[in-house]
Every structure is written in C-alpha cells, then in structure tokens.
Amino acid sequence: MRDEFRADLQIVSQLLVDMAEGVRAAMRQATRALLTADRQSAETVIERDAEIDDLYRHIEERVCDLLARQAPVASDLRAMITALHVAADLERMGDLAEHVAKTALRRHPSPAVPAELRSVFTEMSEIADRMAVKIGSVLAKPDADLAGELDGDDDAMDELHKNLFAVLLGDDWPYGVETAIDATLLGRFYERFADHAVNAGEHVVYLITGENSPTSTN
C-alpha cells in the first residue's frame, strides 16, 4: 500500500512537472507573440491552454482517486492537498499566458507594446520564465532554498511593475490611453504570474518543512 502510494504520488508529481513546463512554454511563446507581433505564436498559446487545463483536471482526478483508495494521513495527505494547490496556481499561470497572447492578437498586426516599454516587458518575461523554471525544478526535486528564491524574483517583478507605471505616468507618454490600458493589463498579467509562482513555491516549502502554511498571495 505504501509502495503503491509512493508510485501514485510520483505520477502526480510528474504531471505537475509537465504542467509547469507547459506553463513556462506558454508564457515564453506569449511573450514572443507580444514583442514580435507574431500571430502564430499567439494562436498556439490560446489553443494549447486546453492542454494545461486537461493536466489540471487529470491531476485533480488522480488526487481524488488516491484519497479515496488510500486514505492517506499526515504528510501523505499534506502532499495531496499541496498537489491540488500547486495545480490550481499553475492552471491560473497558464490562463495569464493566454491573456498575454490574446492582448497581442487583439492589436495584431500592430505591436501591443511600444518601443519605450519593450525593455520592461522583456525583463518581466525573463523573471517570469526564471520563476516557471524554478517551480518545475522544485516539483521534480523538492528544494526549499530554491523555492525560497522565488520571493526575490517576485520583488524584482514588483520593481519592474513600478517602473512600468512610472513610464506610463511620465509627462512625455506619447501613446494615449488605449496603449496605456493594454500596458496596465499586461503588467498585471506578468505580476500575477509571479504571484502564483510564489504561492506554488510556498506550498512546496510547506510540504518540505511543515512550516508556515500559506494562503494565497494578494
């Protein structure tokens, strides 16, 4: 029974890793769509979000099946609940990548992001990518130190988010309200992506250490 549980848990972990990889790929491709006005990339992200949703459903079914068959307690039960939380965060990260792609598509063939904002969105996307990689790594091999790095990444994301607003609110912002609205929403999508990554990381840390049960980030 114990071996069976371990094997099942291993399958759930692998599904979570697959999900993290899918989410990372989605945000990379959505960013490409955004920064190069690449319609094909945008459409691919939107189409493939269903695969991430399917993984989420699959994980949830597996976990429910495991709870019903094996009735785990203590740390095994905690691992199951953690898997549900992390899967929910990853599912939402996939949605946020999709939102970025949809914004790119809505403005296509014009770029949704003007020249002045390319560098800040490039940096935001690099941080988002780094965070998605770390989530995948700590899911594959629990590592509280690596998961803890996500807080610093999130601080860097917040700083970029502030820089973005400084550009939008500068006296010399030449692009008007529509572009500012797009940039505001895009900024929020990257920032929320980072929040969910932090949240997923906190759940993994909780699983490893048993300390500081997380609620979701603001």
Add this chain to the structure above:
Amino acid sequence: MRDEFRADLQIVSQLLVDMAEGVRAAMRQATRALLTADRQSAETVIERDAEIDDLYRHIEERVCDLLARQAPVASDLRAMITALHVAADLERMGDLAEHVAKTALRRHPSPAVPAELRSVFTEMSEIADRMAVKIGSVLAKPDADLAGELDGDDDAMDELHKNLFAVLLGDDWPYGVETAIDATLLGRFYERFADHAVNAGEHVVYLITGENSPTSTN
C-alpha cells in the same frame, strides 16, 4: 461515523457561508470607500481581510482533519474537494475587495473614480453584491438553478466592463492616463470577483449534479 461526518460537513458549510458573507461585506464596503472617498471604510476592508484569510485556513484545516479521520469516498469526498475550491475562490474575492479599497485609499481624499464612471462602477458593484449573496445562499442551501443564475450575472458584468472601456477610449475622455489606469484595474477587480463567483457556483453545481467538473474561469 456517518453522523459525525454529516456534523463536520455542516460546520465546514457554515464556515463557507460565513466567508461568503465576509466577502460580500468587504466588497460593499470597498465600493463605498471607492465611490465616496471614505477612508475609514477602505481601512476597515484592508484590516478585515485577515479575518477572511483566517476562515480560509480554518476551512482547509477542518477539511484535512476530516479527510484524515474519516477517509470519505464518493460524494462525501467530492464535497470536501468542493469546499477547498470554493474557499479558495472566496479568499481571492476578499483579496479583490481589498484591492478596490487600496485603490480608493491611494487616491484619498480625491475620488479614484470620476463622475463619468460612477454609474458603471455602481452597476458593477451591484452585480458583484448580487453574486456574493447567491454564493452565500447556495452554500447554505444547495440550489443548482440559483447557482446557474451566476452565468447571467457574469454576462452582465462583462457587458459593463466593455462599457467601461468604451468610456475610457472615447475621444472625449478628459482625465488622462492615471485615472484611466486606475479605472482599468478597478474594472478588472470587479470582473475577476464575478469570475470567481461563477467558478464557486460551478463547483457547487458539480457537487449537486455530479456533472461538468469545472476548471477555473479565464
């Protein structure tokens, strides 16, 4: 054991109802803060978000305890997983009310919302309130028809969200980029509040009917 499970489930349901009421009160008070530049209301929402977070943690602990002690299967297990989902949605709805309150506070003593947008935000808040009431009702007494009404409410919210952008992007928008950014984010907070309400409702319907397992909304 069965009676004990029923009693425990009843406690979890009551905690969810309490959470829905707390979330409703938070969004009402946040809206008051927003539309009347009422600092005290804004601060109260921000302070009291911790109570909603505590309820969330409390529900999660109860559910984990129940899973460990009673090892429910089939519909009982589904009820437990549903409770976790609904609690997560409600927790996030509380955060969104807090974001509205923080936006009001950031502009205080100026109003964050100019005269032209008061009616759209008033209507958005009325729909949000109606949805929060319905969630509380279906949690207190499962009712798939009432839960199904949330889709229509969400459509109305989406329509208002479009109207909001139409005002912001009108040729005669006189308030500049900063006010447009605030309005964009506020619109998103109300719209996401509605999305989470729909999501929570879908989980309740799934629990009642066993059909159409939901993933989160976009």
